[in-house]
Amino acid sequence: MARAFEVLRQAGLQLERSVEARALRYDAGGVMVIEVRNSDIPTYVGLGVADAGIVGKDVLLESGSHLYEPVDLGFAACRLSLIRPRGAAGALRRVASKYPRLTAGYLRRVGSSAEVVRLSGNVELACLTGLADAVVDIVETGGTLRANELEEVAVVLRSSARLVVNRAALKLKARRLRPLIVALREVCRRAAD
Amino acid sequence: MAFPPEGTRYILPEEAQARAGVVGLLGDLYDAWGYRLVEVPALERYHPDHPRVGQSFKLSDRDSGVLALRSDFTPALAGLVRTHYPRVAAGEEEEVAPLRLRYADKTWQAIDPDVARTREFTQVGVELIGVSNARADTELIHLARESVRAVGLVPRVEIGNPAFVRALLDLAAVPQSGRGELADAIDRKDRSTLVALLADLAPPKDVAAALFEVPDLYGDVSVLEEARRVAPWPPALAELERLQAILGEFEDDSELLLDLGTARRLSYYTGVTFRAYTFDYGQPLLGGGRYDGALLPWAAGFTIGLERLLSAVPDRSEGAPVLVLSLDDVGARILRAAGYGVMRSLTTDVEAARQEARRQGIPYLLTEVELEPLEEAGSGLAELRRVLEEGRG
Numbered sequence: 062m063a064r065a066f067e068v069l070r071q072a073g074l075q076l077e078r079s080v081e082a083r084a085l086r087y088d089a090g091g092v093m094v095i096e097v098r099n100s101d102i103p104t105y106v107g108l109g110v111a112d113a114g115i116v117g118k119d120v121l122l123e124s125g126s127h128l129y130e131p132v133d134l135g136f137a138a139c140r141l142s143l144i145r146p147r148g149a150a151g152a153l154r155r156v157a158s159k160y161p162r163l164t165a166g167y168l169r170r171v172g173s174s175a176e177v178v179r180l181s182g183n184v185e186l187a188c189l190t191g192l193a194d195a196v197v198d199i200v201e202t203g204g205t206l207r208a209n210e211l212e213e214v215a216v217v218l219r220s221s222a223r224l225v226v227n228r229a230a231l232k233l234k235a236r237r238l239r240p241l242i243v244a245l246r247e248v249c250r251r252a253a254d
Numbered sequence: 255m256a257f258p259p260e261g262t263r264y265i266l267p268e269e270a271q272a273r274a275g276v277v278g279l280l281g282d283l284y285d286a287w288g289y290r291l292v293e294v295p296a297l298e299r300y301h302p303d304h305p306r307v308g309q310s311f312k313l314s315d316r317d318s319g320v321l322a323l324r325s326d327f328t329p330a331l332a333g334l335v336r337t338h339y340p341r342v343a344a345g346e347e348e349e350v351a352p353l354r355l356r357y358a359d360k361t362w363q364a365i366d367p368d369v370a371r372t373r374e375f376t377q378v379g380v381e382l383i384g385v386s387n388a389r390a391d392t393e394l395i396h397l398a399r400e401s402v403r404a405v406g407l408v409p410r411v412e413i414g415n416p417a418f419v420r421a422l423l424d425l426a427a428v429p430q431s432g433r434g435e436l437a438d439a440i441d442r443k444d445r446s447t448l449v450a451l452l453a454d455l456a457p458p459k460d461v462a463a464a465l466f467e468v469p470d471l472y473g474d475v476s477v478l479e480e481a482r483r484v485a486p487w488p489p490a491l492a493e494l495e496r497l498q499a500i501l502g503e504f505e506d507d508s509e510l511l512l513d514l515g516t517a518r519r520l521s522y523y524t525g526v527t528f529r530a531y532t533f534d535y536g537q538p539l540l541g542g543g544r545y546d547g548a549l550l551p552w553a554a555g556f557t558i559g560l561e562r563l564l565s566a567v568p569d570r571s572e573g574a575p576v577l578v579l580s581l582d583d584v585g586a587r588i589l590r591a592a593g594y595g596v597m598r599s600l601t602t603d604v605e606a607a608r609q610e611a612r613r614q615g616i617p618y619l620l621t622e623v624e625l626e627p628l629e630e631a632g633s634g635l636a637e638l639r640r641v642l643e644e645g646r647g
Contacts, residue, residue: 109536131469133446223444229531229538231443232412232511235473 062096064136065115065222069094072244092237102225103128112230113238119199119220123160129231132224132245135252141218143167145195146188147210157187158197167197167217185209261365261373273376273560276567277358279404280378280558287397289356289380294330296360298322305329305521309363323362327557328522331355331381332549342384345551352384352552358560372561379542381555386546388499390554391526395500398530398540398556399509405567407532407539410509412472413500414516415526418481418493422465425487426457436465441518443469464490472513475501481514496526522548528556535566578638579611580620588645589620589638596620 070076075090087094097105102116103124115134119141141160153175158164161179168175178193187193188211197217200206206213224245231238258264265273281291298304300312300320310325324330334355336343341350358378365373380397382390395411402409419440423433432455439447445466452462464485471481478501481494494514501507516527527543540563542556576595580586581604586596597616599607604621611619611628618638619626625642627635 107536112536127442129443131443131445133444221446226443227536229536232472232513233410233531233533 065134068115068134068136068245068248071248072241074241100124106225106227109227109229111227112234113224113226113241115222116225117220118223119160119163119218121223121225122218123162125162126225129226129228130223131226131231131242132249134222134224134245135249137220137222139199139201139220140216141197141220142200142213143195143197143215143217144185144188144200144206144211145214147212149194151194153195155193156195156197157184157193159184160197163217164197171215185211259373261371263374272564276405276560276564277376277378280401281356281358283400283404284356284380284397287354287393289354292331292334292355292357293359294324294327294334294357296324298324298330298333306363309365311362311364324359325361325363327357327359327361327377327379328381328545328555329549331357331383331555332553335383335550335553339384343550345384350384352382352390354380354382356380376560377557378560379540379555379557381553383550383553383555386525386544386552386554388496388503391500391544392503394542394554394556395510395528396504398528398542401558402530402532402539405563407535407566410511410531410533411528412511412513412516412531413497413526413528414513415493415497416517416523417496417525418485418490418514419468419517421487421489421493422461422468422485424489426455426461426465428455428457437517440465440469440515443515445469461487469515471515473511475507475510475512477512477514500526524548525554532566537562539563539566576614576616577634578618578620578625579607579614579616581607582620582622585620585622585625585642585646588642591645592641594638594641 066076069089074092074094076087076094085096095105095111099116099120100123102111102114103121103126105111106114106128107126117137119139121128121130141163143156153168153173155176155178156164156168157178157180159180159182161177165177168177175195178187180187184196184198185205187196189209195214200213203213224242226238226242297313298321300310300322301307304310304322304325306325310322313321313323315321335353339353342353356379359376361375361377363373363375380394382394395413399409399411419437423436428436432451436448436451439451448466448469452465457465467484471477471484478494478498482491485491497512501510504510522545523543524546525544527541529538529541531538540556540558542554544554546552576597578586578589578594578596579599580596581599581602583598586598589596597614599610601607601610608619608628617628618635619628625635625639
């Protein structure tokens with residue numbers, strides 16, 4: 062969230078975020094910025110309640126929404142991986158994940174008929190308790206995995222934060238959105254240099 | 255309480271009237287352009303090649319055959335044409351007059367009710383069959399624009415031509431297996447995925463550069479000029495020419511937008527496609543395009559989702575509200591003929607009728623002797639009395 066505010070500021074939005082104020086909406090010089098849960102962003106942008114949003118590629122794909130995603134912002138980089146207890150080699154029968162759609166898609170691609178179980182948090186526990194014989198979850202540094210004797214078996218998806226834009230808004234509000242897209246691309250290019 | 259199945263609902267009088275009003279409005283518009291109403295069965299024979307095969311409700315017939323509920327009007331109308339207009343269906347473009355058909359009815363799509371709450375839709379649309387040229391495409395785009403205006407909204411019609419991206423994929427020699435993913439990334443304007451996919455395919459450098467630019471080729475008609483610079487190869491230029499020919503037919507192209515990155519649409523579209531938008535509404539109001547060679551040799555059309563169109567229209571009261579409760583059938587006939595809404599009282603007792611009118615929120619009571627204003631009556635009493643007197647002679 063902090064990074065998203067920062068790139069928007071770098072792209073020229075007059076935006077001050079006050080954590081204490083617990084505000085849900087900020088007026089950034091003619092642009093209204095709202096804070097919503099990441100998995101709700103594809104809904105807000107898809108229905109056009111918000112013209113644009115910042116969301117991880119993982120969440121975007123899991124939502125199944127078909128939004129424009131003109132800028133890969135690069136931050137919040139992580140990978141979604143298949144994780145098993147270290148040394149496990151048996152066939153996959155049940156896989157737990159916060160990303161059931163992506164997990165099912167991955168299993169189909171690799172020809173597995175394992176069942177997918179949807180969980181909401183501490184997904185690694187599913188492996189450790191025997192609820193599932195693998196999980197699909199976000200890996201950032203791998204610290205949690207090592208501490209729990211788990212290992213990353215395969216990468217399902219590489220993710221990073223994306224600017225997503227409503228289809229109608231990009232066309233009908235191009236005068237506001239195109240400069241924002243150009244500015245965000247420039248911010249990312251500078252960050253990459 | 256017995257709710258109907260998930261994704262379907264009862265539609266109560268006020269909304270039903272508003273829906274019928276819009277359907278009527280659009281029907282009148284299409285009639286005026288020479289499009290004629292047809293009906294097609296809601297029950298279809300199940301076919302694994304149907305473009306929406308994964309989304310249709312299936313039913314079993316008595317003889318163990320499988321049926322499907324109509325999920326899309328375009329293939330349904332193509333069936334009607336193949337059956338009843340074989341010469342049009344055979345593509346005898348020179349000898350037979352093109353067909354202009356319209357429809358307005360329900361379709362059903364067996365989509366996950368968690369994803370989309372509606373599984374029963376009313377679709378209103380037109381098809382122009384048996385001809386393929388820029389003038390025909392233009393007619394449909396005109397009509398799409400008029401459809402949005404007809405309901406009081408300001409239209410913007412976005413035109414694309416997926417054949418332009420296809421031409422570039424041909425030039426890049428992208429194998430069939432890799433095309434879906436690439437076209438998808440272009441359509442989503444997802445440049446980072448596009449770069450990754452192009453790196454694997456290693457097409458000629460100039461074509462790769464053009465493909466990288468395509469997602470940003472959207473906006474007003476000046477985009478065509480930019481596209482010619484980005485993709486100066488004959489097969490790509492020919493597709494741009496098709497768009498130019500359409501734009502050239504419009505005396506005023508200010509309400510038109512182009513998006514040359516449009517690459518992913520329903521499987522049957524083969525040529526120019528378009529969508530209509532309006533301001534402050536985040537979803538397209540209608541969509542259509544040309545599907546030559548897919549379901550019929552030469553054909554194009556568009557469909558409006560009635561539910562979506564109505565959700566974009568600001569609330570307004572529809573139809574003539576009932577103004578008079580009547581105990582006098584002769585007087586009622588006179589008022590109805592003059593366009594007033596008159597409801598027949600279910601009692602013959604005047605005091606009971608007064609109460610009935612109040613319960614229904616009706617401001618006037620008509621008896622055989624007089625027209626009586628009740629408490630909530632407005633200012634139209636004199637006019638109503640005049641109409642009655644004139645009618646009675």
